[in-house]
Amino acid sequence: MRAFVPSILPLRLEGVGYAVGVKPLLSDVSLTVEPGRRLVVLGANGAGKSLLLRLCHGSIAPTSGRFFWADGSPRPEAQAMVFQRPVLLRRTVAANIDYPLALRGLSRSDRRAMVARTLDRFGLGAMAERPARLLSGGEQQRLALARAWAMRPEVLFLDEPTSALDPSATRIIEEMIESFSAEGITIVLTTHNLGQARRLAEDVAFLHRGRLIEQGPAAAFFAGPKTTEARAFLAGDLIW
Template sequence: MAHPLVSLQAVRVRKRGQILLGPVDLALPQTGVTILLGPNGAGKTTLLRTLHGLERVASGQIAWAQDHSLDAQAFVFQTPVMMRRSVLANLVYPQRLAGIPKSHAEAEAKDWAHRIGLQDQVQQSAPRLSGGEKQKLALARALIRAPHVLFLDEPCASLDGAATREIETLLTDAHTQSTRIIMSTHNIGQARRLASDVVFMLDGKVLEYGPATTFFEAPKTPQARAFLQGDIVE
């Protein structure tokens, strides 16, 4: 990998004396959809938060590509956080923070509301939306600024099939528009549909990393093989 997007060298994250992550050595490419897989407690969320700067690194180094700005990142949480405002106001807010004029920000917000199927609910209070609608709004709020890198933590964990399909379509479109996606999921089918490369984690460490086709067809570790077969991995 000539010029990775981000490299981690011996990165550890500790809380209250416990190692939550690491040591992790990992280099992710400039493009693609990286999927983080592993059982509950494997460290997927901690790795995402660490990459995004939400967790303090106890030791080790994280190096981003020289032309990458940390301001050009967005994060969508498993449980979306809605501002106590209308759907439209939720979409306008990140635009206004970036200094976009109000009229232009509102026009883009209405366009995104239409793209996620909420054009008839722009004046509805966002906290009153359904789970799937909230997740679509959270994703649109992240994508409206066209981030270079988008982090997602189990964005479809509590959604039905229809809502999951809509989220995946939005992610595929974003990737087509050059947004780099780094995402955790428990859904192996979703990982197969979206991943260009896979990070398999266990006990806060990266157990396996490589191209998605290689991982799914010929996983290298017995833990990864067991996980893909639906067995309990501890």
């Protein structure tokens, strides 16, 4: 079905800023999210990574600058966001996948097929009728990613998706992200975890105090960061 609709990517940000009152939290961010890539947004605590993702997703509006989605729409449907702590409904696992599909207007039979396909694809079938909020943290995040996948996004924004998880749950989530990527879904991910950034990033955007101070291919960034701040960050030094 998607073949007949124009792609929403690339997404271009031009001089995007976000301020609360007179305090700028993000300033003058210009960035292009290219289709089919895995972009990792890096930076210290408070650098503005989550804000940048929420702006891209459209859950908050910039106070300066502009966003251009390739299809010309202000906030396209074919994108989804998953948070560090998944926001799940007080319903079963299956109902959590079904609900956003219903909101999007899919017929009951299309939804039933998509829920079954999603449960099967991510090994969630045995938990289908369990209350989602009783799942472990790792299972909840698997469900949040599976639910996002069921919406057939072109781009998925992932805000620290594994920071509350142990290494084995993290591995499962990273494998899911790689499988999305292999299907052509564009990934924009924030992380504190340098190991994760090295494993997953094809491109890097490095934020420092609300400014995007480096961006480009991950290999070049990790091999030779250009700024003192990025060098210090990669060396594990405290920067502020």
